[in-house]
Amino acid sequence: MRPMASPDRVAAVLEPFVRRPERAAVVTDFDGTLAPIVTDPAAARPLAVVPDLLRRLAARFARVAVVSGRPAAFLLDHLGAGGVSLHGIYGLEAVDRDGRVVANADAASWAPVVADVAERGRLRAPAGVTVEPKGLSLTLHFRGSPSADDEARAWVEAEAARTGLVVHAGRRSYELRPPVPLDKGTVVEELGAGLDAVCFAGDDVGDLAAFDALDRLARRGACALRVGVRSAEAPDELLERADIVVEGPEGAVALLERLVV
Numbered sequence: 398m399r400p401m402a403s404p405d406r407v408a409a410v411l412e413p414f415v416r417r418p419e420r421a422a423v424v425t426d427f428d429g430t431l432a433p434i435v436t437d438p439a440a441a442r443p444l445a446v447v448p449d450l451l452r453r454l455a456a457r458f459a460r461v462a463v464v465s466g467r468p469a470a471f472l473l474d475h476l477g478a479g480g481v482s483l484h485g486i487y488g489l490e491a492v493d494r495d496g497r498v499v500a501n502a503d504a505a506s507w508a509p510v511v512a513d514v515a516e517r518g519r520l521r522a523p524a525g526v527t528v529e530p531k532g533l534s535l536t537l538h539f540r541g542s543p544s545a546d547d548e549a550r551a552w553v554e555a556e557a558a559r560t561g562l563v564v565h566a567g568r569r570s571y572e573l574r575p576p577v578p579l580d581k582g583t584v585v586e587e588l589g590a591g592l593d594a595v596c597f598a599g600d601d602v603g604d605l606a607a608f609d610a611l612d613r614l615a616r617r618g619a620c621a622l623r624v625g626v627r628s629a630e631a632p633d634e635l636l637e638r639a640d641i642v643v644e645g646p647e648g649a650v651a652l653l654e655r656l657v658v
């Protein structure tokens with residue numbers, strides 16, 4: 398298991414961000430990174446200090462953003478705006494400057510298909526599986542019933558074949574999304590464009606796309622910092638690719654706090 402970073406190592410990786418915050422972006426995932434994972438996804442809440450922390454980061458850094466699989470409206474409800482850019486459904490929607498949720502036009506045309514699959518899921522999903530409709534995507538959770546994995550996978554694959562939606566695996570969940578080429582990586586690449594330093598913190602397989610984006614930004618000369626947030630379920634690949642590993646949302650928040658002291 399990868400050890401926690403030493404204090405010197407932490408200071409070294411944060412130095413480019415602390416030195417020139419006006420040339421740096423701080424981007425983070427939500428669930429498992431700013432908010433503890435809970436059995437009922439609707440009950441997830443950020444750690445209490447997070448909304449104020451994000452506002453303080455936004456006052457200092459060129460760009461501060463949260464990029465999540467959650468609907469943008471959920472992020473807005475629980476984080477507020479305050480200069481932080483909020484991107485929901487893996488970049489398929491975002492909150493604009495006036496606090497309105499704006500959907501990607503290609504993705505928006507799939508909303509009726511998603512709604513139809515969500516309704517079918519509500520009526521016919523396998524036992525132990527919870528369907529979470531999210532507007533432009535839907536998630537099947539089997540956190541409360543791990544043995545339902547195979548049945549949940551078979552169900553989403555059948556729905557994907559029927560509708561053209563695309564299956565993405567998550568932590569004890571499967572997601573069906575429109576076939577639109579956006580993910581956390583495309584968002585991070587856009588947010589980091591033209592800046593000297595970009596960091597992203599995440600805890601799940603969906604965050605690997607953001608690490609890929611940091612690799613691309615690094616090849617173009619940016620300082621890239623990949624933060625892996627460890628939990629019992631964190632994928633090995635994410636932790637292996639991380640420049641620094643922190644322990645749970647508490648560790649992620651403690652690292653972010655160091656950027657504003």
Ligand SMILES: [Mg+2]
Binds near residue numbers: 430601
């Ligand atoms: Mg997460």
